[in-house]
Amino acid sequence: MRRHRIALVMIAVVSLLGGCAQSTSGHVGSASISHTEPPLPAGATPAPTDRPTPAPAPEGDCGDPTASLRPFPDAGTPPPMPTVDAIRARGRLIVGLDTGSNLMSFRDPATGTIQGFDVDMAREIARDLFGDPDRLEYRILTSANREKALQESLVDIVAKTMTITCERREKVAFSTQYFEAHQRVLVVKGSRIRGPADLGGKRVCAARGTTSLERLQQVTPTADILTVPMWSDCLVVLQQGQVDAVSSDDTILAGLVSQDPYLEIVGDSMGAEPYGIGIxxxxxxxxxxxxxxxxxxxxxxxxxxxxxxxxxxxxPSPAPPSAVYQD
Incomplete structure (x- = not known):
């Protein structure tokens, strides 16, 4: 009887193990391995393909768009300066910029400070206002909300690779030109894309609210454009293989290259981008x-x-752009 009971237990155990093995084997055999594409950055959206290609802005409709107001004379009685006086009374200059544009305005990961060429422009303005270049308060802006921030007086100035155009001058004022950039193309090294002529049918990243996006739509209307809030988002989607190229100002593209040695800027200039301080x-x-x-x-x-x-x-350093005054 005892041997009979042991035999029954052994049979049950073997049956149980066999059932588990069969179930496990069946599960593995029926499983399929899938690879999920990395998610796009927040706010990334394809540019509409059913909209008409924007026509180039008429030339000369505001004269020379880079012409600005002449500085106050050094001698004589200072004229009224209500805005400047209010900023000085506040004790700091409020600057709109982007902390994701390496070389132009970015947060140094080692020190936590915001640095770059555009930041230096703002610091020099603060130096002349207060005698202290550090009297600054930064407000982070996307390219698309620069004009709104100025119109609603959320910032005193915008120092953010902002191209001077006649269309923008209807909404905000500009300083004289402080830099001339050129729109070009960024790709992974080894790409067959060698310039703007190769972008037709390719997926290209550009930031919303920029002249780069507008020119890209004009020059290569057959490109499949992905728009993003920040240029740093373009670096992410290019590295993940979700776009074939990025098109923007060479200053911005150089900042992306400085973060990834496997990228390169290719092709000739698609057009000049005169930067001004937005006010x-x-x-x-x-x-x-x-x-x-x-x-x-x-x-x-x-x-x-x-x-x-x-x-x-x-x-090599070029000469700074000469000032053009309208008065």
Whole structure:
């Protein structure tokens, strides 16, 4: 009887193990391995394909768009400066920029400070306002909300690779030009894309609210464009293979290359991008004050020192852009 019971137990155990093995084997055999594509950055959306290609802005509809107000004269009785006085009374200059544009404005991971060529422009303005370049408060903006931030007086100035155009001058004021960038194309090394002519039918990343996006739609209307809030998002989707190229100003693309040595800038310029400091349109005294700072740094070497520190990978330092005044 005892041997009989042991035999029954052994049979049950073997049956149980066999059933488990069969179940497990069946599970493995029926399982399928799938690979999920990395998610797109927050806010990334395909540009509409059913919209008409934007026509180039008419030339000359505002004269020279880079012409600005002349600085205050150094001698004589200072004119009223209500905006400048209010900023000085506040004790800090509020600057709109982006902390994801390496070389132009970015947060140094080692120190936590915000640095770059555009930041240097803002620091020089603060130096002339307060005698202290650190009297700054930063507000982070996407390219698409720069104009709104100025119109609603959320910032005093925008120092964020902002191209001066006639269309934008209807909404905000600009300083004189402080840099001339050129729109080009960024790809992974070894790509068959060698310039703008190769972008047709390719997926290209561009930031919303930029002249780069508008020109890309004009030059390569058959490109499949992915729009994102920040240029740093374009780096992510290019590295993940979700786009074939990025098109933007060479200053911005150089910043992306500085973060990834497997990328390269290719092709000729698609067009010039004259940068200006954005200012609320009604604040003419601040426009003149900022232009005075820009005139100083053209002459005292500050502009060249900043270029050599941040943008030398674009080539030897050019002369700073000459100021054009409308009065």
């Amino acid at each position: 609320t349109r009604s604040n003419e005294d601040l426009v003149r004050f900022v232009n005075g700072t820009l005139e100083r740094i053209r002459l005292d070497g500050s502009w060249t020192r900043s270029y050599n520190q941040w943008l030398s990978m674009l080539g």
